[in-house]
Amino acid sequence: MxxxxxxxxxxxxxxxxxxxxxxxxxxxxAAADEYCTPRVIQCLKKYFASTCSSRADGGTTTLHSELEEAVANFIGKPAALVTGMGYVTNSAILPVLIGKGGLIISDSLNHNSIVNGARGSGATIRVFQHNTPSHLEDVLREHIAHGQPRTHRPWKKIMVVVEGIYSMEGEICKLPEIVSICKKYKAYVYLDEAHSIGAIGKTGRGVCELLGVDTADVDIMMGTFTKSFGSCGGYIAGSKELIQYLKYTCPAHLYATSISPPAAQQIISAIKVITGEDGSSxxxxxxxxxxxxxxxxxxxxxxxxxxxxxxxxxxxxxxxxxxxxxxxxxxxxxxxxxxxxxxxxxxxxxxxxxxxxxxxxxxxxxxxxxxxxxxxxxxxxxxGIKYFPAEPSKSELEENRLKVE
Structure with missing residues (x-):
């Protein structure tokens, strides 16, 4: 229960x-688990509660490297970078990926962390109607045609930002159509899977698995560990070149305290349970x-x-x-x-x-x-919030049938 x-x-x-x-x-x-909990307790004894350091200084242990490898393999990307907080993963990394002269096209119902990250980037921000690929294409076409404000020069970079499952709507992203449009207009795809990774898909690998989208077609894949994995922190997964670049430039990696070792162990253990590496079903x-x-x-x-x-x-x-x-x-x-x-x-x-x-x-x-x-x-x-007629129960249907007969 x-x-x-x-x-x-x-x-x-x-x-x-x-x-x-x-x-x-x-x-x-998030509750005690027969596989995860003993390993977290053992990790606490070995590494203690915190590294008390940023990843770039003394905050990277063998456990953090193991976690990043496990995440990359689970997501289906060449490499990954983990941070100590999910919100910061968006708000701190988006400004590193794009800046002045760039264009961010964001779903109108994207999470506040995406909104703040986009605002902090210095890029031009436009929104498209929630989960409406046709409007996304209209926005892309219009802004590619006009170019940057005032100068009308071509955009240095265009990034489309969407979520796997929208947390206030419960809706699943129309990712195949969005990826197809971004390929057509040569825009990067940034996918936030905070609520979809681990929760949907046959093997828990998120919206790409559920909708049959090749992860190679999604340039940047973001997610958090606070939902399906019972821990804390977030990740960015992408190419090896992208992750190496982030390790040199991302403030969440350079200045923020690294993810707690026991929290990292919880995620590693949860992934092993999800994938069956714990030896069970x-x-x-x-x-x-x-x-x-x-x-x-x-x-x-x-x-x-x-x-x-x-x-x-x-x-x-x-x-x-x-x-x-x-x-x-x-x-x-x-x-x-x-x-x-x-x-x-x-x-x-x-x-x-x-x-x-x-x-x-x-x-x-x-x-x-x-x-x-x-x-x-x-x-x-x-x-008084039942706005539609309730469906009759089986007993009511049977009673009505007998009355007719």
């Missing part, structure tokens, strides 16, 4: 044991479980009459509230029934597009999900 103790010290001393529907713990590795079982759990939970919510965003296989499913006044009501009524949910309102979403964001894990049992669905259904009726 995926439960946790919730204690809001600022307002109450009450402690509640709640079913957690807000965690990014997609594969359940638990990784495959976890991947099948999160896919089944996600699709089951989404289908049940839709049957109840909720408006649910996102795609099948995505473990993120936003339930639309729209009215911002319903945010505290939905959250508190769920909490009263020992179900903890994440509410999203302005400025994280537009004022009239408030939602609750459900995150499903492989660690959720069917019993957990049935309880959660019962609570969400009850509270949904209370606050």
């Amino acid at each position: 995926l439960w946790f103790l919730l204690n809001i010290q600022m307002r109450t001393t009450k402690v509640s044991r709640c079913l957690n529907l807000g965690s990014y713990n997609y594969l359940g590795f 638990r990784g495959a079982q976890k991947l099948a479980q999160i896919r089944d759990n996600s699709n089951y939970f989404r289908s049940e919510l839709l049957k109840m009459g909720f408006e649910v965003l996102g795609d099948n296989d995505s473990p993120i499913m936003p339930i639309m509230l729209y009215n911002p006044g319903k945010i505290p009501a939905f959250s508190r009524e769920c909490l009263k029934r020992n179900v903890a949910v994440v509410m999203v309102g302005f400025p994280a979403s537009p004022l009239l597009l408030s939602r609750t964001r459900i995150c499903i894990s492989a660690a959720h049992t069917r019993e957990d999900m049935v309880k959660a669905l019962e609570v969400i259904s009850t509270v949904g009726d209370m606050v």
